[in-house]
Amino acid sequence: MNKYWIFWWFIAFLTAFVWAMFTSSALPIFFLFFFNSIWLFLFWQNIKSKISESESFLTSQLTASAKDNVLKSQQLATLITHIPSPLALVDINGELVIINDRFTKLMTKKEPAVNFQSTSLPVDVRYFIRESYLNELSNYKTIHLDGIDYQALSIPVKNGNRYGGCLIILQDITRVLEGERQQKRFIADASHELKTPIASIKGMAEILNRPEFDDIQTQKDFLRQISKEVNRLETVVADLLFISKMSSNKMYLDIVKNDITAVIRQAYDSVKSQFDRKGVSFKFLKQDIFIETDSKQMYQVFSNLLSNAIQYTDSGFVEVNIKESEDKINIMVTDTGTGISESDLPFVFERFYRSASDRSRESGGSGLGLAIVKSIILAHGGQITVSSQMQQGTAFTIELPIINTKLTIR
Ligand SMILES: Nc1ncnc2c1ncn2[C@@H]1O[C@H](COP(=O)(O)OP(=O)(O)OP(=O)(O)O)[C@@H](O)[C@H]1O
Numbered sequence: 001m002n003k004y005w006i007f008w009w010f011i012a013f014l015t016a017f018v019w020a021m022f023t024s025s026a027l028p029i030f031f032l033f034f035f036n037s038i039w040l041f042l043f044w045q046n047i048k049s050k051i052s053e054s055e056s057f058l059t060s061q062l063t064a065s066a067k068d069n070v071l072k073s074q075q076l077a078t079l080i081t082h083i084p085s086p087l088a089l090v091d092i093n094g095e096l097v098i099i100n101d102r103f104t105k106l107m108t109k110k111e112p113a114v115n116f117q118s119t120s121l122p123v124d125v126r127y128f129i130r131e132s133y134l135n136e137l138s139n140y141k142t143i144h145l146d147g148i149d150y151q152a153l154s155i156p157v158k159n160g161n162r163y164g165g166c167l168i169i170l171q172d173i174t175r176v177l178e179g180e181r182q183q184k185r186f187i188a189d190a191s192h193e194l195k196t197p198i199a200s201i202k203g204m205a206e207i208l209n210r211p212e213f214d215d216i217q218t219q220k221d222f223l224r225q226i227s228k229e230v231n232r233l234e235t236v237v238a239d240l241l242f243i244s245k246m247s248s249n250k251m252y253l254d255i256v257k258n259d260i261t262a263v264i265r266q267a268y269d270s271v272k273s274q275f276d277r278k279g280v281s282f283k284f285l286k287q288d289i290f291i292e293t294d295s296k297q298m299y300q301v302f303s304n305l306l307s308n309a310i311q312y313t314d315s316g317f318v319e320v321n322i323k324e325s326e327d328k329i330n331i332m333v334t335d336t337g338t339g340i341s342e343s344d345l346p347f348v349f350e351r352f353y354r355s356a357s358d359r360s361r362e363s364g365g366s367g368l369g370l371a372i373v374k375s376i377i378l379a380h381g382g383q384i385t386v387s388s389q390m391q392q393g394t395a396f397t398i399e400l401p402i403i404n405t406k407l408t409i410r
Pocket residue numbers: 304308309312335337338339340348353354355356360364365366367368369370371394
């Protein structure tokens with residue numbers, strides 16, 4: 001059916017009219033009737049094909065949007081399921097209409113329909129949801145469940161201008177609280193560590209300041225003691241600053257390929273006098289092993305380990321062994337000293353930790369040495385472990401990558 005139909009129709013009428021003028025038969029009427037029938041038939045066919053075209057277009061559009069909706073709801077379900085925190089949506093009637101897997105795990109039993117009063121919810125969670133739902137306000141609370149600390153949050157959901165329920169999210173804050181606890185303990189330990197030498201210096205300074213004090217020998221002893229305590233304070237403050245920089249990622253490592261055996265020898269030189277005094281031998285034979293490290297920090301690692309080793313070894317030897325493999329090296333620092341008890345062993349890398357025996361207290365150590373060693377090794381992408389036998393000796397094993405892909409500068 002083309003768009004010139006009106007023209008053809010007009011021609012047909014004109015033909016029929018002229019025909020009728022010159023003949024007095026009914027044929028032109030039949031012709032017109034016949035022509036109109038054909039035209040109506042074609043017109044109807046055209047309409048039908050247009051309707052079916054629109055129908056199929058509408059169907060395809062509807063199928064696409066239905067598919068899109070299914071996809072979107074699947075994506076939403078995946079998103080909700082994979083949110084790593086327990087999550088629930090409470091509707092206007094107090095029903096928990098959406099619950100993710102993590103939330104289901106908190107419930108004592110599975111129920112087909114859960115509402116804000118359901119006893120399958122842990123008591124604290126139930127009270128929190130109840131309070132949030134009934135008050136229609138945002139709410140938060142710390143909840144402790146099965147050894148995990150959660151920060152429960154409730155966010156009111158609006159339906160137009162009306163309250164439509166609330167969204168409940170429980171965030172695991174165990175590590176945050178543990179971090180806070182550690183920080184508080186660190187500050188308390190650090191203050192204690194600083195308080196002791198300060199109190200001792202203060203006491204001696206007060207005595208020295210007394211007008212009647214004139215004992216020259218005691219004066220000399222006190223001054224020597226004050227100088228010792230000040231040195232100790234200086235070391236503790238430097239160690240604390242180092243640890244704080246390390247843990248806040250503000251320490252820049254100057255990673256360069258260098259000979260680790262030269263660094264170990266330098267570290268030994270710094271404590272050699274103590275070895276000589278005690279008559280403890282030092283065994284180290286390896287030659288030139290080049291790995292990517294910050295040599296200054298590595299010097300600190302080995303001088304801490306060797307000074308500990310000689311401090312707790314009265315006879316025998318201290319040995320450093322290196323094993324190389326394709327991409328890493330293992331360095332073992334072994335001594336034949338007092339050893340560390342099984343109960344102390346898990347804690348020796350903790351800041352301020354000193355073993356139960358008060359030997360290290362006598363030595364003036366602050367228990368920061370191994371914490372520093374560990375933070376340096378971890379920053380290099382390595383690992384450190386310790387094994388020990390009482391009265392037999394101790395072995396520290398350091399694993400380091402040969403090529404430091406983890407970082408060049410931190
Ligand atoms: N080689 C070792 N043999 C026996 N005990 C050790 C050895 N190395 C470390 N320890 C134990 O681990 C504790 C922690 O060591 P760390 O080096 O951190 O502190 P410190 O030596 O007491 O003080 P600092 O190193 O800060 O001066 C020591 O107090 C000691 O009890």
